[in-house]
Amino acid sequence: MASMADTAKNEDGAALGRPKADFLPALLVPALALVALPLVFDLPAWITLTVAGLAMGLMIFIMASGLTLVFGLMDVLNFGHGAFISLGAFVGTVILLPLSGWTTADSFWLNMAAVVPAILVAMAVSGAVGYAFERVIITPVYGQHLKQILITMGGLIVAEQLIHVIWGPDQIPLTRPTTFRGAFIFGDVAIEKFRLIAVAIGLLVFVAMYMVLNRTRVGLLIRAGVENGEMVEALGYRIRRLFVGVFVAGSALAGLGGVMWALYQETVTAAMGMQVMVLIFIVIIIGGLGSVGGCFIGAMLVGLVANYTGFLAPKLALGSNILLMVLILLWRPQGLYPVARR
Amino acid sequence: MLRSLLSDDLPGNRILAIVLLLILIGLAFAPFLFPGTRSLNVAAKVCVFIVLVASYDLLLGYTGIVSFAHTMFFGIGGYGIAILLAKSGADWTSVGLGTAVALVISVVLAFAIGLFSLRVKAIFFAMITLAVATAFAILASQLSWLTGGEDGLNFRVPEILRPSFSPFEDRVLGVNINGRIITYYLIFCVGAAMFLAMLRIVNSPFGKVLQAIRENDFRAEALGYRTVVYRTVASCLGAAFATMAGVLYALWLRYNGPDTTLSFNIMMDILLMVVIGGMGTLYGAVVGATLFIIAQNYLQDLMGAASQSLQGLPLLPDLLHPDRWLLWLGVLFVLSVYSFPVGIVGKLRQLGGAARR
Known part of the structure; x- marks a missing residue:
């Protein structure tokens, strides 16, 4: 996103001698899709895979964006982020399961009437818990990386166990609402409906985030804080407050991602957050720690690669993401869009 | 004699010394003091995890x-001998070859990861290792022709380590000596030797440089130590010891699978043991591993009883449910990172230091 901001303010940028907008990483996504086309060798399958990959990428982006911003702003890496994903999913089931009358109805709007409150409540709860988490777990260990990693890991263990205490040890099956199941068929191309919904929600989040970051005062402060936190503080803004806000928003987004991921997998387990975390870490490393735009592109790449290799060589699916990460880090050791300060 | 055996790194506190001595006696005479399959299992697991946790402490x-x-790396060790023993017969050549191959693979992998990512921040390394470890676990469960997939590998151990083998006609001190007990003593002796070796390493000039890097890597670099090299060597050493621990564990279980050595839960357990026991001292690994594994095996019984007696109250029985033992250790972990990052052993040593002054 840094690059898009650059283009938006090109006039001032040139005057300040800013570096030119960097489009190369963004071109990777279509390039990857084009490379995969001859490999898959089947246009309808390729379209299906591409849409599936983009949908998966957007879901990962929803979960990863908060984490990368938190890191960029305060140099805090929250290994407990996965707990909010699981929490969101479990809170989602609390709303969705009693409303099974609506979710099994064959009406898109009734389905949405069940899913939207589930998402909102899940976001509210994970946001609130995120606030408490920040206060209790993270505040005491600012600026100490080792302790941060350990303490957020500990927080993750405790949170997972508490989820077990509240919701019991078993995984909860969660069926997708009726109208979200199945696929649209255009000729030979089959596109799962849920993937389209995921794409829609993911793009909505991305656009909203882009607008907030680039068109509002708060967004300006956040971007400035990522670039140079000390300077923002010196100008009299309380970056701690900003940070708490970003942390809460990131946790809420993790909750949203958790509901989406739960509907995608159709089961909810306490360990699901930690399982996705691996993908999320890969994404934010690829993107350049702290960069939302890089995170977005990284998520797309990971989603596409996972789906293409899942089709071409299923056994390599997760290894392929590691390989992707290694290749990108060989090209740009700091990630696609390195954040200036580091 | 004792001083040189412990590389001049004495416990430094009377209570700690007594605790360590008790653990040593308990482990050395476990088959005689606590007869029974379950307690011998616990003792063997403690031995293996002391090595594993100590090797992790070398890094952390x-x-x-x-x-x-x-x-x-733990898993590579386990799979190394599991694959060799399962595919090419149960003899000592397979054990030796499997161990050697596993060690080479581990060290090469650790070297590659180290060179690739140790130049950068701690957080970066943590994430990369997490990703690589997950990929490895998935790989191990996918390559079922080699590793047995999710089911893992059952294998036969060399003759003298089998339960059916018994060298003596009579009981010794009221215990029937069989292959299991011999295996236990093999694990105990190799584990003790490796622990002493690690103690030697951390108290050598090399170990001092590692501590300097931990305290202030910039300054260590400025003093002329190539921190990347030291870090990479430390991570290779840690990997090698972890591999050996994996070999011992697989020998004891006569089985290796993703859940016993590779799962992320075990990683969490190791982290808990190191931190609760005390980071930055190998005795912490001993205390942490012993405490944790005893809790894992016996705390559940206690909690079950407590949960029963609190039946009818809201939430409390659930919080004390035997399966929730990890919750309490997690809380203990968080508290210990905050208030005593030096862990139990570090705390005891501080007390000892204060008393002497």
Whole structure:
């Protein structure tokens, strides 16, 4: 996103001698899709895979964006982020399961009437818990990386166990609402409906985030804080407050991602957050720690690669993401869009 | 004699010394003091995990690197001999060859990961190791022709380690000596030797440099030590010891699978043991591993009883449910990172230091 901001303010940028907008990483996504086309060798399958990959990428982006911003702003890496994903999913089931009358109805709007409150409540709860988490777990260990990693890991263990205490040890099956199941068929191309919904929600989040970051005062402060936190503080803004806000928003987004991921997998387990975390870490490393735009592109790449290799060589699916990460880090050791300060 | 055996790194506190001595006696005479399959299992697991946790402490406590790939090396050791013993027959050649191959693979992998990512921040390394370890675990469960997939590998151990083998006609001190007990003593002796070796390493000039890097890597670099090299060597050493621990564990279980050595839960357990026991001192690994594994095996019984007696109250029985033992250790972990990052052993040593002054 840094690059898009650059283009938006090109006039001032040139005057300040800013570096030119960097489009190369963004071109990777279509390039990857084009490379995969001859490999898959089947246009309808390729379209299906591409849409599936983009949908998966957007879901990962929803979960990863908060984490990368938190890191960029305060140099805090929250290994407990996965707990909010699981929490969101479990809170989602609390709303969705009693409303099974609506979710099994064959009406898109009734389905949405069940899913939207589930998402909102899940976001509210994970946001609130995120606030408490920040206060209790993270505040005491600012600026100490080792302790941060350990303490957020500990927080993750405790949170997972508490989820077990509240919701019991078993995984909860969660069926997708009726109208979200199945696929649209255009000729030979089959596109799962849920993937389209995921794409829609993911793009909505991305656009909203882009607008907030680039068109509002708060967004300006956040971007400035990522670039140079000390300077923002010196100008009299309380970056701690900003940070708490970003942390809460990131946790809420993790909750949203958790509901989406739960509907995608159709089961909810306490360990699901930690399982996705691996993908999320890969994404934010690829993107350049702290960069939302890089995170977005990284998520797309990971989603596409996972789906293409899942089709071409299923056994390599997760290894392929590691390989992707290694290749990108060989090209740009700091990630696609390195954040200036580091 | 004792001083040189412990590389001049004495416990430094009377209570700690007594605790360590008790653990040593308990482990050395476990088959005679606590007869029974379950307690022997616990004792063997303690031996293995002391080595594993101490090797992790080499990284986390002494060098200040957070790696999440330690179970990967543990698993490589386990799979090394499991594959060899299962495919090419149960003899000592397979054990030796399997161990050697596993060690080479582990060290090469650790070297590659180290060179690739140890130049950068701790957080970066943590994430990369997490990703690599997960990929490895998935790989191990996918390559079922080699590793047995999710089911893992059952294998036969060399003759003298089998339960049916018994060298003596009569009981010794009221215990029937069989292959299991011989296996236990093999694990105990190799484990003790490796522990002493690690103690030697951390108290050598090399170990001092590692601690300097932990305290202030910039300054260590400025003093002329190539920190990347030291960090990479430390991570290779840690990997090698973890591999050996994996070999011992697989020998004891006569089985290796993703859940016993590779799973992320084990990584969490190791982290808990190191931190609760005390980072930056190998005795912490001893205390942490012993405490944790005893809790894992016996705390559940206690909690079950407590949960029963609190039946009818809201929430409390659920919080004390036997399966929730990890919750309490997690809380203990968080508290210990905050209030005593030096762990139990460090705390005891501080007390000892204060008393002497």
